[in-house]
Amino acid sequence: MMKPLIFITNDDGYQSKGIRALISVARDVGDVVVMAPLCNASGLAHSLTGGRPIRVDNISEADGIRIYACDGTPVDCVKLGVENFCPRRPDLLLSGVNHGSNASINIVYSGTMGAVIEATLMGIPSVGFSLLNHSPEADFEPLKPYMCQIVDRVMDHGLPGGVALNVNFPEHAEGSLKGVKVCRQSMARWLDSYEKRVDPHGRPYYWLTGRFECDDNGEGTDQWALENGYVSVVPTSTDSTAYDSLGLIKSIFE
């Protein structure tokens, strides 16, 4: 029987530690094709490249694992990689492991989750993994048993059409993860602040800085799960219709 094919991408770049952790989990399950950004592509959300062509570097091919680096976005990696660089249709897409949170509203900015949503639109079961630790040297080992378990269950049960999983891991001391909580996405906001500086020629420029503020952290939210030592799993929809508001909006606008 042919092995399952797992497509892997991320937004931190093909050389990040997080994607290596993900590859090490996936290689026990099936053949692996990796196409990931050449450089860090964080914060690119669901952006794609249409105005210029894309380049691909063939990095390595050994032991059932092919690795490509692409000079586009995570979504480009999925579109181009699945279409042109896979020997057959992938059975599963995994994205990450992201260095930093994609829980709560961080999902809207996330290239990691952009790739996951793109594959879901293609009908491929897809999971994004993120760790609440930005360090390039973060320790991904304690996550692996959970990643294996989630991958196995997706392979066994599939996922509902149009639904992906957004999985986040809290910062952890080894062995301290308490288990998995399936949650809703909590609402929050970034209190942005731009630092204005002046260049040597007297022209101003602006650096983004910000502070994350989340009051919506009651039980049942991903924020609560993460603050309490659980792995959060949010089923995430490709349909952004606000169904609860359809009636009200009809009454005002039709």
Added chain:
Amino acid sequence: MMKPLIFITNDDGYQSKGIRALISVARDVGDVVVMAPLCNASGLAHSLTGGRPIRVDNISEADGIRIYACDGTPVDCVKLGVENFCPRRPDLLLSGVNHGSNASINIVYSGTMGAVIEATLMGIPSVGFSLLNHSPEADFEPLKPYMCQIVDRVMDHGLPGGVALNVNFPEHAEGSLKGVKVCRQSMARWLDSYEKRVDPHGRPYYWLTGRFECDDNGEGTDQWALENGYVSVVPTSTDSTAYDSLGLIKSIFE
């Protein structure tokens, strides 16, 4: 009494014809601050710029309308513009008018709607407008009565928290628009195909091409409304949780 403040952005760039149509509608309602990308920023979705600083050009200031151009993304325009370039908090954000459809799943790639979602996260009532015509010279005049009506009703009634409006106009002959339909987002897919070419140095590169395919075009969808000559209005949520699947996903993954 102080006039309402309307913040305007888009993803086609500050010089596009669509944004000029939007400014002409907004100037009758209140003071206007425009911050839009310097160049075309289509397909940038919800991406933001954190790895480099942002520059802003002061384009013009006259008759209660200030126009700035920013070398970042549409989301950058909202974050930086609202934070640093508005005399007070905006009462409304309008984005567009986009040259091309943001209906159905096109919303996920849309910089126009990225800006709208960002402002919604800030608690500002927000509407994105798009016309199903990519031409830089598209005629926006027949849209204006509808745009005025929608803006007036949002000013009068507000919008539910966390909900924005995604408004699309069909291609039209003057006077042929049949009215407004409040809809759900239809599901669809882009059948992508990358054209492989070889550069003068023998290295391959890949151009994105694609064809939009939508079978989910029954009554009640935005696709149906647009194909039948109506203006589609989809209430769009900042919460991407797949609530219908929470129970099933719990039973499998917890």
